[in-house]
Amino acid sequence: MDRTSKALIAMLLSGGLMACSTTSQKPEEPQPKPAIEEPKDNPESPEAEKDKQTAEKPKPQPKKTADGKLILGQQEWVYVPGLEENFKARIDTGATTSSISATDVVEFERDGQDWVKFTIEHDGKKSKQMALPVVRWVKVRQSSSEESQRRAVVESWVQLGDLKEKTEFTLADRTHLNYPLLLGRSFVTDVAIVDVSKEFVQKKYK
Helix, strand or coil, X not given: CCHHHHHHHHHHHHHHHHHHHHHCCCCCCCCCCCCXXXXXXXCCCHHHHXXXXXXXXXXXXXXXXXXXXXXXXXXXXXXXXXXXXXXXXXXXXXXXCEEEEEEEEEEEEECCEEEEEEXXXXXXXXXXXXXXXXXXXXXXXXXXXXXXXEEEEEEEEEEECCEEEEEEEEEEXXXXXXXXXXXXXXXXXXXXXXXXXXXXXXXXXX
């Protein structure tokens, strides 16, 4: 074998070894991505939690004005001690006198004075019979009728919230109306103010 042939064989062997060495190299493994740390919830301090609870809790609405007058909504619970019963009342400053749903009204005389017997009736419920002296008589004309009706006005104790007052009531059949009791200006004046945007501001008497 001449020198040229030996050199050629050496070159071929060297190229093959290099190819094998290149092919046998392992590909680089991908580097793992850095883990993203989830943000942790910072627990609120006891003071912050207390403030949050206070903000969520509705503030109690005032029941009186600064000068001591009752604050009334358009509806209130009124307790009548003589009947030992609470009645849902409508507060109406447009009406002069208060009125109560009275049925079975019977006039009679006692010691030379006019008296009336009556029961309070509403929503199918009837109270025990009451007898009270007549303070005065009034004539009321309904818009649907030309004739006027003679009605008795009596006085009775009522309790609304912590206020107990004696007030006048016109006896009228209110069984067809939503409220058995209506409190007018004769009760509200000087003792209360009315906020028609509210209802049942005062506590129900128990």
